[in-house]
Amino acid sequence: DADVTQTPRNRITKTGKRIMLECSQTKGHDRMYWYRQDPGLGLRLIYYSFDVKDINKGEISDGYSVSRQAQAKFSLSLESAIPNQTALYFCATSEPGTGPNTGELFFGEGSRLTVL
Amino acid sequence: DQQVKQNSPSLSVQEGRISILNCDYTNSMFDYFLWYKKYPAEGPTFLISISSIKDKNEDGRFTVFLNKSAKHLSLHIVPSQPGDSAVYFCAASGPGAQKLVFGQGTRLTINP
Numbered sequence: 339d340a341d342v343t344q345t346p347r348n349r350i351t352k353t354g355k356r357i358m359l360e361c362s363q364t365k366g367h368d369r370m371y372w373y374r375q376d377p378g379l380g381l382r383l384i385y386y387s388f389d390v391k392d393i394n395k396g397e398i399s400d401g402y403s404v405s406r407q408a409q410a411k412f413s414l415s416l417e418s419a420i421p422n423q424t425a426l427y428f429c430a431t432s433e434p435g436t437g438p439n440t441g442e443l444f445f446g447e448g449s450r451l452t453v454l
Numbered sequence: 455d456q457q458v459k460q461n462s463p464s465l466s467v468q469e470g471r472i473s474i475l476n477c478d479y480t481n482s483m484f485d486y487f488l489w490y491k492k493y494p495a496e497g498p499t500f501l502i503s504i505s506s507i508k509d510k511n512e513d514g515r516f517t518v519f520l521n522k523s524a525k526h527l528s529l530h531i532v533p534s535q536p537g538d539s540a541v542y543f544c545a546a547s548g549p550g551a552q553k554l555v556f557g558q559g560t561r562l563t564i565n566p
Contacts, residue, residue, distance in 0.1 A: 380543060381556035428497055445497030
């Protein structure tokens with residue numbers, strides 16, 4: 339089983355619909371992130387959370403919201419989906435601290451969202 | 455404002471030869487750099503990293519070079535193998551390594 343699990347893996351929806359992407363992890367990490375990948379733009383940070391009570395906006399948070407239900411769960415919501423939110427979404431986790439792999443992220447397999 | 459840039463969207467290399475992937479950054483506060491590899495239908499996976507106190511880090515066939523004065527890093531893969539065909543993302547973080555900023559990615563194709 340994957341350490342970082344995203345559901346659904348694929349979703350097609352219509353403009354204006356509410357969509358939730360869910361992420362759960364078994365790595366025991368405190369930090370969780372949501373990124374989106376678009377061709378030519380790479381991975382861009384939407385929201386991140388360093389613990390259950392901490393939520394922070396990333397570089398492209400407009401149109402999105404998140405909920406950190408537990409240490410292991412971090413969900414991303416699109417309240418009213420629009421076509422330019424069509425993308426591949428990744429959840430990731432990490433641990434804080436120092437060391438050679440400080441900042442290393444562990445990614446889920448991605449959720450492909452298409453908004454028609 | 456793209457703080458981390460990979461200017462080559464794609465690269466094609468012959469099997470057995472050296473692959474060199476390049477990355478430039480603009481934020482002088484970045485002090486830690488990573489490379490991630492991504493296969494289709496999978497999430498990115500960590501490949502190799504380098505701290506700004508070093509100028510080279512090597513791990514088997516993979517070597518990352520950092521030129522702080524030029525704000526440039528590169529990933530060398532030698533010898534290149536077919537399994538290296540993937541998209542490679544460069545990423546950077548500042549003090550505290552709170553979050554990573556990614557480049558656009560370079561699609562590497564290794565030809566037999």
